[in-house]
Amino acid sequence: MKHKTTILFLLPWILILLVFWLFPILYSLVLSFTKYSILSGEIKWIGISNYLELFKDPDFWTALKNTSFFVVGTIPFTTFFALILAVLVNQKIPLKGLFRAGFFIPSITSMVVVALIFTNLYAKDGYINFLFQLVGLPTPEKGWLLSEKTALLSIMAMDIWMSTGFYMLLFLAALQAIPEELYKVSDVFGASFWQKLWHVTLPHLRPMTLFVVLINTIKSFQIFVEIFVMTKGGPLNSTLTMVYLVYEQGFHKFRMGYASACAYVLFFIILIFSLIQLKLFRVGKAIGE
Amino acid sequence: MRNLRIIFCLVIVSLVFSGCGESQRETKGKITLHFWQFWTDPEVKPQIESVIKEFEKENPEIEVKLTDLTWSDGHEKIVVAFSSKTAPDVLELGSDWVPEFSSQGVLLDVTDFAEKIKSDYMMWEPATYQERIYGFPWILDTRIIFYNKDLMSRVELDPEKPPETWGELLDYCQKINALKPEAYGFGANSFERHRLYKKFLPFFWSNNGKILSDDQKECLINSEEGKEALRFYKKLVDQGLIDTQRMLDEQFKNIKIGFLLSGGWLLHDIRKNHPDLNFGLCLVPQPEKDKGQNASFAGGEYLVINQKTKNPKEAIKLIEFLIKKENCLKLCKKIGSASPSATDAIEDQYYQQDPDLLLFQHQLQQTVSPPAHPKWVYMEEIIEKAVEEVMYDKKTPDEALDEAKEKIDDLLK
Numbered sequence: 001m002k003h004k005t006t007i008l009f010l011l012p013w014i015l016i017l018l019v020f021w022l023f024p025i026l027y028s029l030v031l032s033f034t035k036y037s038i039l040s041g042e043i044k045w046i047g048i049s050n051y052l053e054l055f056k057d058p059d060f061w062t063a064l065k066n067t068s069f070f071v072v073g074t075i076p077f078t079t080f081f082a083l084i085l086a087v088l089v090n091q092k093i094p095l096k097g098l099f100r101a102g103f104f105i106p107s108i109t110s111m112v113v114v115a116l117i118f119t120n121l122y123a124k125d126g127y128i129n130f131l132f133q134l135v136g137l138p139t140p141e142k143g144w145l146l147s148e149k150t151a152l153l154s155i156m157a158m159d160i161w162m163s164t165g166f167y168m169l170l171f172l173a174a175l176q177a178i179p180e181e182l183y184k185v186s187d188v189f190g191a192s193f194w195q196k197l198w199h200v201t202l203p204h205l206r207p208m209t210l211f212v213v214l215i216n217t218i219k220s221f222q223i224f225v226e227i228f229v230m231t232k233g234g235p236l237n238s239t240l241t242m243v244y245l246v247y248e249q250g251f252h253k254f255r256m257g258y259a260s261a262c263a264y265v266l267f268f269i270i271l272i273f274s275l276i277q278l279k280l281f282r283v284g285k286a287i288g289e
Numbered sequence: 290m291r292n293l294r295i296i297f298c299l300v301i302v303s304l305v306f307s308g309c310g311e312s313q314r315e316t317k318g319k320i321t322l323h324f325w326q327f328w329t330d331p332e333v334k335p336q337i338e339s340v341i342k343e344f345e346k347e348n349p350e351i352e353v354k355l356t357d358l359t360w361s362d363g364h365e366k367i368v369v370a371f372s373s374k375t376a377p378d379v380l381e382l383g384s385d386w387v388p389e390f391s392s393q394g395v396l397l398d399v400t401d402f403a404e405k406i407k408s409d410y411m412m413w414e415p416a417t418y419q420e421r422i423y424g425f426p427w428i429l430d431t432r433i434i435f436y437n438k439d440l441m442s443r444v445e446l447d448p449e450k451p452p453e454t455w456g457e458l459l460d461y462c463q464k465i466n467a468l469k470p471e472a473y474g475f476g477a478n479s480f481e482r483h484r485l486y487k488k489f490l491p492f493f494w495s496n497n498g499k500i501l502s503d504d505q506k507e508c509l510i511n512s513e514e515g516k517e518a519l520r521f522y523k524k525l526v527d528q529g530l531i532d533t534q535r536m537l538d539e540q541f542k543n544i545k546i547g548f549l550l551s552g553g554w555l556l557h558d559i560r561k562n563h564p565d566l567n568f569g570l571c572l573v574p575q576p577e578k579d580k581g582q583n584a585s586f587a588g589g590e591y592l593v594i595n596q597k598t599k600n601p602k603e604a605i606k607l608i609e610f611l612i613k614k615e616n617c618l619k620l621c622k623k624i625g626s627a628s629p630s631a632t633d634a635i636e637d638q639y640y641q642q643d644p645d646l647l648l649f650q651h652q653l654q655q656t657v658s659p660p661a662h663p664k665w666v667y668m669e670e671i672i673e674k675a676v677e678e679v680m681y682d683k684k685t686p687d688e689a690l691d692e693a694k695e696k697i698d699d700l701l702k
Contacts, residue, residue: 037393038368038369038371038372039368039371039372039389039390039393039395040393040394040395041372119533119535119536120536123532123536124530124532125470125540125545142531143531143532146479146480146531146532146533148681231480232480232481232482233480233482234479234480234481234482234677235479235480235677235681236480236677236678236681236683251364251365251368252483252666253666253667254368254389254393
């Protein structure tokens, strides 16, 4: 009886999981071995041809390169800033609530809105160039999103600004979970601020750091909306990312099979990275298992 | 992955609920036509509703159910609807989408009826695929040159004499561009996909360039005409500002751009929100005084019928009613800039009394459509890539077009 009730309560979620997650995921695996035009509905089994073609497609390698660059270039900064901000707003400072809310606001703002605002900021006559000129810094000739050298970097900077607040909140939660006694004991033994940070705070933050890096890696590999709104992959494919490639192939060229293959390659890349991170951070040890 | 997941969710949702739509199809002995359309503007929407009401009054046995789509995700919704067999009876499609759908065999072949009314309407090319017709031109728009009269005066050019040849256009752009950073000569579209080609091809066509041979077996883009056009376009781009369409339109309204190739939406926007802007319109210039033509790109809204519709006769009736000049004009007046597809719409007082709109009509009469080829999306991308590489100094115009030809030839095999 007890089990029945449990299952009954879980049923809505299980159903959603099966119908909307598990089935599509498996179905797209099947699709990745087919030539499937979504419009006419024709499905033709073509084995691993999609994957072979993918590895020969220069756009795929560009997308992979750009996406990896995005991931490697944003995560350390986001994590670092989030940690610093969390430690800062965890102090007893005036207007603490205001700061916390302020840093968090970008994360709850619609991505599309942020992207549109930043498109204007990054424009040739936008505020960012205005500020740069004010202090005498060089500005790119074409506007930040329109030069192949600065487009991806600009989007990365925006992404760091946007996601830091959310991870700050996670770190803040972890910080507040550290028992106050440890700090009191440290004080008794005369530990300095840095010693406390290094020996008490950071070790306790390890599981949360892993979580932050992991979630952020997965999220960053899937970057799409910013690209869709701001650059559509250009200029000269300099902001073409994996998910944008999937979208272009699936919905503009109707090559669902090829798009699925690309999505699966991305899936395995994310999986491998997640496993490596889990190993590196030795999460089990950190949380005392 | 996440997006793909969403996509599949959509597919499945529509699969699950596909049965429900069918059962509602006939209420009270009436035939229900489902019509998906993109006019959501609060000024235009009531007008289309009233046109539909009139239609229902004339045809009491038919009931039309309108569904609104948006340009940002309408394409996806239509694709998903077709793949899940829940597409409506009648749909509005952008002209550049029609070949994608007609070549996949999901649209009803309307050649027999279309032949009867063909001469009364223009721009059938996008709706034609392998000599069969799959859609009806409804509301059209073209790209035309907007220029700023104040900037012309500032560099001592006669603002009432817009450029007529490529040489003049380039010269004027150069003069205005000398004012930079206060103002730029030409507003050049950046890499935006599905948009850049509409800006380069008017010059290409003006110079009598052809993308494909008549039998669509060979790509002719790297002909001397084509190369000339791209060389000129590159010069033009160098005398101006590269940005996205949205930003360029914005900059034009801020008196920062001398010449801009844009569409009816900009005219409407200026009239409504910037009535003080001192601007003029002119046709896309000819290469030389007696060489080439004033060709431009034309796009527009097409009405198509789902191949699986149960009521093809009624669907055609609805379309016939919608594309009628009077009904179309009512809509166009609300839209403020578009043109009906009826060939004699130009004679209407509405256009004859308004020189700017009339010029749009004249430009519309001289447009060329991209080849209606099922692989046009791919060709479009290849062409845009070539133009982009030239704009960003990665390749010379000749190299870029030679390469584009090779790639397009591969597609044609």
